[in-house]
Amino acid sequence: MRLTSDDFRAYFAAGNKAVNGWCCIPSMVTAEIVARSGFDMLTVDMQHGLIDYQVALAMLQAMSASPAPKFVRIPWNEPGIAMKMLDAGATGIVCPMVNTPDQARALVSATRYAPLGTRSYGPTRAGSLHPDYVARSGGLVQVFAMIETAQALAHRDAIMQVEGLSGVYVGPADLGLSLGHEPTLQPDAPEVLEAIGAILTSARQAGLMAGIHCGSGAMVANMLHQGFDFASLSTDTGMFTRALAASLAEARTRPETT
Amino acid sequence: MRLTSDDFRAYFAAGNKAVNGWCCIPSMVTAEIVARSGFDMLTVDMQHGLIDYQVALAMLQAMSASPAPKFVRIPWNEPGIAMKMLDAGATGIVCPMVNTPDQARALVSATRYAPLGTRSYGPTRAGSLHPDYVARSGGLVQVFAMIETAQALAHRDAIMQVEGLSGVYVGPADLGLSLGHEPTLQPDAPEVLEAIGAILTSARQAGLMAGIHCGSGAMVANMLHQGFDFASLSTDTGMFTRALAASLAEARTRPETT
Amino acid sequence: MRLTSDDFRAYFAAGNKAVNGWCCIPSMVTAEIVARSGFDMLTVDMQHGLIDYQVALAMLQAMSASPAPKFVRIPWNEPGIAMKMLDAGATGIVCPMVNTPDQARALVSATRYAPLGTRSYGPTRAGSLHPDYVARSGGLVQVFAMIETAQALAHRDAIMQVEGLSGVYVGPADLGLSLGHEPTLQPDAPEVLEAIGAILTSARQAGLMAGIHCGSGAMVANMLHQGFDFASLSTDTGMFTRALAASLAEARTRPETT
Amino acid sequence: MRLTSDDFRAYFAAGNKAVNGWCCIPSMVTAEIVARSGFDMLTVDMQHGLIDYQVALAMLQAMSASPAPKFVRIPWNEPGIAMKMLDAGATGIVCPMVNTPDQARALVSATRYAPLGTRSYGPTRAGSLHPDYVARSGGLVQVFAMIETAQALAHRDAIMQVEGLSGVYVGPADLGLSLGHEPTLQPDAPEVLEAIGAILTSARQAGLMAGIHCGSGAMVANMLHQGFDFASLSTDTGMFTRALAASLAEARTRPETT
Amino acid sequence: MRLTSDDFRAYFAAGNKAVNGWCCIPSMVTAEIVARSGFDMLTVDMQHGLIDYQVALAMLQAMSASPAPKFVRIPWNEPGIAMKMLDAGATGIVCPMVNTPDQARALVSATRYAPLGTRSYGPTRAGSLHPDYVARSGGLVQVFAMIETAQALAHRDAIMQVEGLSGVYVGPADLGLSLGHEPTLQPDAPEVLEAIGAILTSARQAGLMAGIHCGSGAMVANMLHQGFDFASLSTDTGMFTRALAASLAEARTRPETT
Amino acid sequence: MRLTSDDFRAYFAAGNKAVNGWCCIPSMVTAEIVARSGFDMLTVDMQHGLIDYQVALAMLQAMSASPAPKFVRIPWNEPGIAMKMLDAGATGIVCPMVNTPDQARALVSATRYAPLGTRSYGPTRAGSLHPDYVARSGGLVQVFAMIETAQALAHRDAIMQVEGLSGVYVGPADLGLSLGHEPTLQPDAPEVLEAIGAILTSARQAGLMAGIHCGSGAMVANMLHQGFDFASLSTDTGMFTRALAASLAEARTRPETT
Ligand SMILES: [Mg+2]
Ligand SMILES: [Mg+2]
Ligand SMILES: [Mg+2]
Ligand SMILES: [Mg+2]
Ligand SMILES: [Mg+2]
Ligand SMILES: [Mg+2]
Incomplete structure (x- = not known):
């Protein structure tokens, strides 16, 4: 089964897993390379990525x-940027730092049409990508709240009760930082790992999908195995930097004598 | 000794080697990542790179x-684009497909001020980077002719006699293609390897510097060992694509049980 | 009488009507085409248009x-974007979703200099377009609040009492959606049409100008006839899409035999 | 049968016709709208379109x-720009003003790999779009020479003998201008119409495909009926301008009384 | 002693002064010219400058x-834009219109990592510029609150007590406007001059650094002499406009007879 | 009398003089500032300016x-770029390094419609700026050949006989360089000054207009007085750099004691 916008929920409901390609480089060219690399889903990161609206659209x-x-x-x-990105054709929104139910309600309000929310009508590009967009947007649009602070951890069950959320997305580095640890995408502090597990458990109980940010392919594999629906392979800048360093190191090696 | 524009010739005259970072992605962000990765020299590829003037300047x-x-x-x-790139601050020009002495003379004419050439005066950015630019440009600006066809191979010694060339740059893929082989940056056809060696020998005899395009760190190491002054690690698109594929494959692996 | 920024209020006070060109395509080229097409006023849509600050400025x-x-x-x-667009030279601001008097006061605060508001001084481009800009900005700058939800409809008279508003602008699609109808720029539900009429009546009573968003030339004509001061012909994307479809259909027709 | 890059020649060999969408506006957004409008093939016009390399790539x-x-x-x-556009992923090149067999040979040389031509190897984006690109590029890449001057008309048969051309493309406006008539995409001067017919006849005799530039859907229909393989609906700027004018005129009409 | 990001506080603690280059033109080229002109520090103005995120990054x-x-x-x-600019590599943030201690706390929260603030982790470019970035960011990142309204003036001492602020920055034009004077970067109203002095005095008492916006080199000199740590020479648009006018006036002069 | 595209020749025929604003910075913002500064004519420099097609259009x-x-x-x-810039709406073309009558004929061929030249029809933007563009383009479009080498100086009279040239434009720096002097926009070598005078005299005899590149307002005034029709004030980068340096120097001055 192939993951598509139309079958997003069904795909995960059937127990499938997804690897999410994550883009921080503000470039259409690298975005297309990522898109052609075989990821199940794709994300443009406007928070820590070096990317603003116009490049994100491109x-x-x-x-x-x-x-x-x-x-x-x-x-x-x-709300302004959330609505703009949906109009631009994104079918999923990941929102950082959703720490309280009120913040979750604000997120839903901005991303769902009436009567559930107050998203403004005008799906300029989205409407050309998806026939019958407005009527179908309730199922088509996925809204993920990031649970990534001690405050959010404490409020996670109440946050997950907010109607209109599709799921939660864990930011391990911020979560660790908020809990007093070094921020890292390869967390090993027990407190952080337990928090991640607790969020996943809550999501399962609330009937929500759950994704997580990862710093390596190995962590992606582990998190999917642990039960997350999808996991992101981040970041393009990091992979590019490491690939350059590895090739340069090889280039500086003395060649084998023959 | 650190390679700089000011000491370019002296660096190689002293027997030092250089690894050249090669940019095909039209992005300031990836360009800066390459620049910070520790290469000895850097090249923006406006031929096969997806890059036009304005992005190259950036x-x-x-x-x-x-x-x-x-x-x-x-x-x-x-001549138009050669002059524009020098005015934009490049201190080295690599010109593809220089197959005859006349073509080499045209290249020199476009890149050298009178009396050697006919480069037009107006070093808008270059003049702000390099004090006393015009007077020093004869030594500061490096002009490399690509020897990458059967025709160029045949004419290589005459090409290398053209006054004003700094050196030659070998394109193994085009050279192989022109000689009737598969185009590849990892050549192993004896005819192609011999041609590469012959070009290097001619460059040594002519007192010119010599660089070569490589498809991997290992080939860079080999070519520097073989005697080339510098070798390019190409391409950024290729390294990025392969790094994504490797991480994605790792992500799709079943995690180890513990 | 020609509509200009200097005579904006006088033009409508004299009973003139205006057709507003509406741009959603992020392009200087299409913006110039629209500007040369003969519209009385022009709007860059940063809400549902695919346009961010830098392109809007261009x-x-x-x-x-x-x-x-x-x-x-x-x-x-x-406030940040409202002030930036005024500094960039816009003389009119249309603000979506102004649902309460407090929201209207916030809008006025961001768009009016002291003492009426708190707009920050620094009209970088605006000051070069309009001599004596700061002193004249009270009359030169037009601030329109969109009345486009059930909540705004209920509060419309209180909203219109907020000092510093130039007028109101009706969004029929969002208004319909908020009232439980299909969102459309060609509304025919009596409840929506009555709401539109009620907003216009309130604006007349409050002495404010009134504009409305329209999905066709025919609706523009009708709304101007109904009493609106100006009406917008939207959108450029829609008109372009329909023009392509019509020409393509014609191209696919069997030609007439002669 | 759907027209694709892979089956380009077979499609027309089977007697199918194609309508070509033609883009002069330098915008990804309008390009995508054109792409989604149902045209059989698509062209980015870097000659009279307001488009340079970087935007064309986008x-x-x-x-x-x-x-x-x-x-x-x-x-x-x-040759520089021809090769860059092929590397960028275009599978068809239309070259203006090919007036002599020598010019046609130069065009083929720049667009065909050895041994037929001298195109330089480095299909940065093309290679990622089309598996086995280099080996297949002889059949995949289409090269069209524009026959659009009196000189080209006179040399048409010799031009069409040049090995490596896929076909010819008629520019009626330039052809008319060169023959002493008003330049127009709706030609009716008998001399121009005869010249168009003569070019088509020659193409048929030479076994080449033939396309033509048209200024309206009606002309497209006529030219396809007359025997051309494909015809272009130009231009996006013109269609947009006319659509704006028509809607604005409608907006300025007095509404019907009810 | 040269002012750098690493020694920012030490530089001023030692009594040194700095002239700040100020960029409002959205251009990498003018930004580089300013950067090469010898200023001690540099600022990209995203408030009144004609500059959005993507250009600011460039x-x-x-x-x-x-x-x-x-x-x-x-x-x-x-918070969104503050965090984005820090991730993009800025080591100093100047925030307009900080009028209350709560607003100052919000600013600190967005720009400081836990436990002092809630800045989200992901220093995509900053981390590549500054080794050990997160651990050092408390000292590396400078946060300046603008004191530029009557309200801020009244609350200045309480604002300056907010932990995490590096200093204050005075906006004389907005301050004057808020106090009922003409907005100008060459203030001479005694009330405004006194307010400026009072802010400086409060900053000294609070142990904070203090900078000020100036409209001429002479005012910079005066403000540094008066005790400010740094002063900004603004704006690039103004200097460019005046330089053009002066040269054009000279060009229109009758030349001296010889 | 105001200089316009429509009256270009008449303006100078009546003995009027013009100061030409010259843009090397690739920026719409600085271009607009220059445009609003009161110059009689304006030039975008795509040769030594840091400007490519897409920015030049903007x-x-x-x-x-x-x-x-x-x-x-x-x-x-x-020819490609000459035609593109005319289609983009420029009414004047300045071409560097026209050293022979053949080169002048090639320039005319690319910039004049048949029968005088071979410019291709498709004035995408130009046609929307100037009604009846094609019929009027002979008078509307101005073509200037730069006389700026020893070779061009020797051939100047033959060059000026080429039908279709509007005038000549002197590049003093390249002319000086070619004659063996330092390249400068403030020439004082007698040989260079005599060459400039000789070119002007030849232009007068040939009935052509004559312009010249200048490095200061004073030189503009002198050259206009000497008889040139127009003179360019270059460059924007230089004026900006010098204005920054002057203000920074003032800022670093000790303030006057009061
Ligand atoms: Mg996070
Ligand atoms: Mg090659
Ligand atoms: Mg709305
Ligand atoms: Mg043509
Ligand atoms: Mg201020
Ligand atoms: Mg010159």
Whole structure:
């Protein structure tokens, strides 16, 4: 079964897993390379990625090369940019730092049409990608709240009760930082690992999907095995930097004598 | 000894070697990442890179993060773009497909001020980077002709006699293609390897520097060992694509049980 | 009488009507085409248009081809972007989703200099377009609040009492959606039409100007006839899409035999 | 049968016709709208379109929304830009003003790999779109020479003998201008119509495909009926301008009384 | 002693003064010219400058040509953009219109990592510029609150007590406007001058650094003499406009007879 | 009398003089500032300016703020770019390094419609700026050949006989360099000054207009007084750099004691 925007919930409901390609480089060219690399879903990161609206739109367009669902992590829980990214054709929104039920309600309000929310009508690009967009947007649009602070951890069950959320997304580095540890995408502090497990358990109980940010392919594999629905392979900048370093090191090696 | 634009010839005359970072992605962000990765010299590829003038200029600016010499491979042996890239601050020009002495003379004419050439005066950015630019440009600006066809191979000694060339740059893939082989940056056809060796020998005899395009760190190491002054690690798109594939494959692996 | 930024209020006070050109395509080229098409006023839509700040600025510059007043619909009622667009030279701001008097006061605060508001001083481009800008900005700058939800409809008279508003602008699609109808720019539900009429009546009583968003030339004509001061012909994307479809259909027709 | 890059020649050999969408606006957004409008093939016009390399690349990426073959009209018969556009992923090149067999040979040389031509190896984006690109490029890449001057008309049969051309493309406006008539995309001068017919006849005799530039859907229909394989609906700027004018005129009409 | 990001506080603690180059033009080229002009520190103005995120990032990159600390004035006190600019590599944030201690706390929260604030982890570019970035960011990152309204003036001492602020920055034009005077960067109203002095005195008492916005070199000299740590020379648009006018006036003069 | 594209020749025929604003910075914002500064004519420099096609187009659009004629200096005597800039709306072309009558004929061929030249039809933007463009383009479009080498100096009279040239433009720095002097825009070598005078005299005899590149307002005034029709004040980068340096020097001065 192939993951698409139309079958997003069904795909995970059937027990499938997904690897999410994560883009921080503000470039259509790298976005297309990521899109053609075989990821199940794709995300443009407008928070920590070096990417603003106009480039994000262009990247979403370049990602047409793949049928995978396109997500955007918005820079902050602010209605203007959330609505703009949905109008631009993203079918998934990841919102950072959703720490309270009120913040979750604000997120839902900005991303759902009436009567559930107050999203403004005008799906300029989205409407051309998805026939019958407005009527179907309730099922088509996925809204993920990031649970990534001690405060959010404490409020996680109440947050997950907010109607209109599709799921939660764990940010291990911020979560660790908030709990007093070094921020890292390869967490090993027991407190952080337990918190991650607790969030996943709560999501399962609330009937929500759950994703997580990962710093390596190995962590992705582990998190999917642990039960997350999808896990993100981040970041493009990091993979590029490490690939350059490895090739350069090889180039500086003395060649084998023959 | 650190390679700089000011000491470019002296560096190689002293027997030092250089690894050249090669940029095909039209992005200031990836250009800066390459520039910060520790390469000895840097090249923006306007021929096969997905890069036009305005982005190339921006990339040269972003590469200010490194003191390494900045080269540009121009898209074709055309005086307008050669002059524009030098004015934009490149201190090295790599010109594709220089197949005859006349073509080499045209290249020199476009890249050298009178009396050697006919480069037009107006070093808008270059003059702000290099004090006393015009007077020093004869030594500061490096002009490399690509020897990458059967025709160029046949004419190589005459080409290398053209006054004003700094050196030659070998394109193994085009050279192989022109000689009737598969185009590859990992050549192993004896005819191609011999041709590469012959070009290097001719360059040594002519007192010119010699560089070569490589598809892997291992080939860079081999070519430097074989005697080339510098070798390019290409391409950023390729390294990025392969790094994504490797991480994605790792992500799709079943995690180890513990 | 020609509509200009200087005579904006006088033009409508004299009973003149205006057709507003509406731009959603992020392009200087299409913006200039719209500007040269003969509209009385022009708007760059940063809410549902695929347009962010830097492109909006460029579009305003390209629209210098026309003397018509230039408006911007901001993406949300947020002071940062409202002030930036005014500094960029827009003389009119349309703000979506102004649902309460408090929201209207916030809008006025962001768009009016002291003592009426708290707009920050620094009209970088605006000051070069309009001599004596700060002193004249009270009359030169037009601030329109969108009345486009059931909540706004209920509060419309209180909203219109907020000092500093120039007028109101009706969004029929969002208004319909909020009232439980299909969102459309060609509304025919009696409840929506009555709401539109009620907003216009309130504006007349409050002495405010009134504009409305329309999905066709015919609706523009009807709304102007009904009493609105100006009506917008939206959208450029829609008109372009329909023009392509019509020409393509014609192209696919069997030609007439002669 | 659907027209694709892979089956380009077979499609027309089977007697199918194609309508070509033609883009002059430098915008990914309008390019995607055109791509989604149902054209059989798509062209980015770098000659008279307001489009340079970097935007053309972005437009080709945005056009991934459609499986239709993507062509580029290059600004001039210059090898650098021809090769860059092929590397960028265009599978068709339309070259203006090919007036002599020598010019046709130069065009083929720049667009075909050895041994037929001298195109330089480095299909940075093309290679990621089309598996086994280099080996297949002889059949995949289409090269069209524009026959659009009196000189080209006189030399048409010799031009069409040049090995490596896929076909010819008629520019009626330039052809008319060169023959002493008003330049128009709706030609009716008998001399121009006869010249168009003569070019088509020659193409049929030479076994080449033939396309033509048209200024309206009606002319497209007529030219396809007359025997051309494909015809272009140009231009997007013109269609947009006319659509705006028509809607604005409607908006300025007095509404019907009810 | 040279001012750098690493020694920012020590530089001023030692009694040194700094002139701040101020960029409002959205251009990498002018940003690099400013960066090479010898200023002690540099600021990209996203509030009144004609600059949005993507261009600001590019300007920060182009400013790598200088080792001077790079600041950004954000458009408004909004966490999303503050965090994005820090991730983009700015080591200083100037925030407009900080009028209350609560607003100052919000600013600190957005710009400081836990436990002092809630800045989200992900220093994509910053981390590549500054080794050990997160651990050192408390000392590396400078946060300046603008004191530029009557309200802020009244609350200045309480604002300056907010832990995490590095200093205050005075906006004389807005301060004057708020106090009922003409907005000007060359203030001479005694009330405004006294307010400026009072802010400086409070900053000294609170142990904070203090900077000020100036409209001329003479005012910079005066303000540094008066005790400010740094003063900004603004704006690039103004200096450019005046330089053009002066040269044009000279050009229109009758030349001297000889 | 105001200089416009329509009256370009008449203006100078009546003995009027013009100061030409010259843009090297790739920015719509600085282009608009220059356009609003009161110059009689405006030029975008694509040769030594840091400007490529897409930015040049945008700058021409931003220059709509002024009714002054818009010229472009193309990067080289190449038909593709000459035609593109005319289609983009420039009414004047300055071509560098026209050294022989053949080169002048090639320039005319690329910039004049048949029968005088071979410019291709498709004035996408130009046609929307100038009604009846094609019929009027002979008088509307100005073509200037740069006389700036020893070779051109020797051939100047033959060059000026080429039908279709509007005038000549002197490049003093290249001319000096070619004659063996330091390249400078403030020439004082007698040989260079005599060469400039000789070119002007030849232009007068040939009935052509004559312009000259100048490095200061004083030189503009002198050259106009000497008889040139127009003189360019260059460059924007230089004026900006010098203005920054002067203000910074003032800022570093000890303030006067009071
Ligand atoms: Mg996080
Ligand atoms: Mg090659
Ligand atoms: Mg609305
Ligand atoms: Mg043509
Ligand atoms: Mg202020
Ligand atoms: Mg010159």
